[in-house]
Amino acid sequence: SNVLSTTKDESxxxxxxxxxxxxxxxxxxxPKQKLLKIIGDMKVEVTTKRKFQELKEQEIKKQATNEQxxxxxxxxxxxxxxxxxxxxxxxxxxxxxxxSAVASSFPRSKEQAESELLAQLRRHEETTDKQRxxxxxxxxxxxxxxxxxxxxxxxxGVRISNRISLEMDxxxxxxxxxxxxxxxxxxxxxFCSVTFYLSEEELSSPTIWDLxxxxxxxxxxxxxxxxxxEEMIQWTKEGILWEFPIDNEAGMDDGAxxxxxxxxxxxxxxxxxxxxxxxxxxxxxxxxxxxxxxSVKQKIEHIEWFRNYFEEKKEFLQEI
Amino acid sequence: xxxxxxxxxxxxxxxxxPSQTRGYYVDWRMLRDVKRRKLAYEYADERLxxxxxxxxxxxxxELQEVADKEIAALPRDSxxxxxxxxxxxxxxxxxxxxxxxxxRIVFRHFADHAQMSGIQxxxx
Numbered sequence: 001s002n003v004l005s006t007t008k009d010e011s012x013x014x015x016x017x018x019x020x021x022x023x024x025x026x027x028x029x030x031p032k033q034k035l036l037k038i039i040g041d042m043k044v045e046v047t048t049k050r051k052f053q054e055l056k057e058q059e060i061k062k063q064a065t066n067e068q069x070x071x072x073x074x075x076x077x078x079x080x081x082x083x084x085x086x087x088x089x090x091x092x093x094x095x096x097x098x099x100s101a102v103a104s105s106f107p108r109s110k111e112q113a114e115s116e117l118l119a120q121l122r123r124h125e126e127t128t129d130k131q132r133x134x135x136x137x138x139x140x141x142x143x144x145x146x147x148x149x150x151x152x153x154x155x156x157g158v159r160i161s162n163r164i165s166l167e168m169d170x171x172x173x174x175x176x177x178x179x180x181x182x183x184x185x186x187x188x189x190x191f192c193s194v195t196f197y198l199s200e201e202e203l204s205s206p207t208i209w210d211l212x213x214x215x216x217x218x219x220x221x222x223x224x225x226x227x228x229x230e231e232m233i234q235w236t237k238e239g240i241l242w243e244f245p246i247d248n249e250a251g252m253d254d255g256a257x258x259x260x261x262x263x264x265x266x267x268x269x270x271x272x273x274x275x276x277x278x279x280x281x282x283x284x285x286x287x288x289x290x291x292x293x294x295s296v297k298q299k300i301e302h303i304e305w306f307r308n309y310f311e312e313k314k315e316f317l318q319e320i
Numbered sequence: 321x322x323x324x325x326x327x328x329x330x331x332x333x334x335x336x337x338p339s340q341t342r343g344y345y346v347d348w349r350m351l352r353d354v355k356r357r358k359l360a361y362e363y364a365d366e367r368l369x370x371x372x373x374x375x376x377x378x379x380x381x382e383l384q385e386v387a388d389k390e391i392a393a394l395p396r397d398s399x400x401x402x403x404x405x406x407x408x409x410x411x412x413x414x415x416x417x418x419x420x421x422x423x424r425i426v427f428r429h430f431a432d433h434a435q436m437s438g439i440q441x442x443x444x
Contacts, residue, residue: 280376302365305369
């Protein structure tokens with residue numbers, strides 16, 4: 001319901017931007033039907049702004065995700081079986097309705113727009129279904145999508161946006177790919193962020209190939225530094241240049257408190273409590289506690305080495 | 321000696337595959353010094369601990385004798401005493417200034433060509 005209210009606010013702001021809007025809000029209608037009516041009534045004109053189209057795309061996707069969330073939240077068995085049945089079908093009838101409403105608001109090529117919107121929704125559903133079933137990790141797809149959009153002016157995104165493109169210029173000329181690149185990038189980024197949210201659980205075990213792929217992309221997309229500042233930034237990231245103001249404990253601080261460095265008696269539990277060995281180990285611990293150059297792990301390893309050494313020599317020591 | 325050095329070079333080459341890079345040390349003595357430094361780094365902790373047992377008045381003498389034998393059994397090149405600071409560029413064993421790791425001749429060459437930062441001919 002929160003999502004719906006925000007979409008309604010967005011739709012109201014978009015209605016403010018357009019001139020021809022007849023907002024008929026029936027009291028007895030459900031909020032979904034209200035939204036569909038508003039979308040259907042909104043006529044797209046020649047002078048529409050980019051933001052409006054972005055909002056619409058967001059609305060479509062939010063509606064799609066809302067449908068999914070609505071289906072998930074309703075825990076009744078009937079809904080679950082209906083959901084299972086709908087999974088086998090390509091699309092939700094409500095989504096189809098929403099798509100048809102949006103398509104009807106386009107100035108021309110309504111059927112084409114509708115078919116393309118439905119195709120997009122279908123693709124979206126496929127990916128979310130795959131992720132819900134715990135399918136293959138989509139990192140590679142997502143990264144390749146993101147990479148493609150960064151490198152060339154959004155090949156895939158441009159195609160999608162060109163298909164649903166509205167006429168921006170008043171002369172009636174088609175949008176050039178350059179102009180729509182930013183839009184497609186935004187929608188692509190939104191799409192990518194959605195898939196990331198859904199596939200969080202599967203990101204825990206990326207394979208070596210995915211890591212190599214990510215490294216490849218990073219190596220290809222990096223630009224040489226434009227000035228001295230960027231060069232220094234790069235060096236700092238690599239570790240060649242220190243960070244200023246100089247931190248004396250850079251690279252050394254393992255997050256251990258002072259008491260872990262000084263009070264090392266608890267590691268002496270396995271040693272005999274009397275005798276020269278104990279005396280010797282207490283001296284060792286005294287020396288370690290005064291040592292600022294070793295980490296806590298190294299100190300514990302030191303003590304463990306001695307423990308192992310004396311364990312091996314136990315029979316020899318008993319003879320003495 | 322040649323075989324072991326070849327093995328050493330081969331090991332280095334194997335690690336660098338697939339992009340094979342070859343480095344040449346100035347001479348074999350420099351290579352041997354490099355090996356000694358690497359081994360000394362590897363065995364530094366063990367040597368420290370065994371020596372702590374040896375140089376002790378508290379532990380029994382028999383234990384110290386056993387520790388003596390153990391440290392003698394470690395590879396000979398692992399003791400830091402065998403490292404000799406040679407010149408980095410010419411591998412000259414004598415006349416090496418520690419701060420620059422260069423022999424006196426190389427140092428003078430670079431200083432005269434103004435390639436040593438902050439070095440000036442002394443005059444007073």
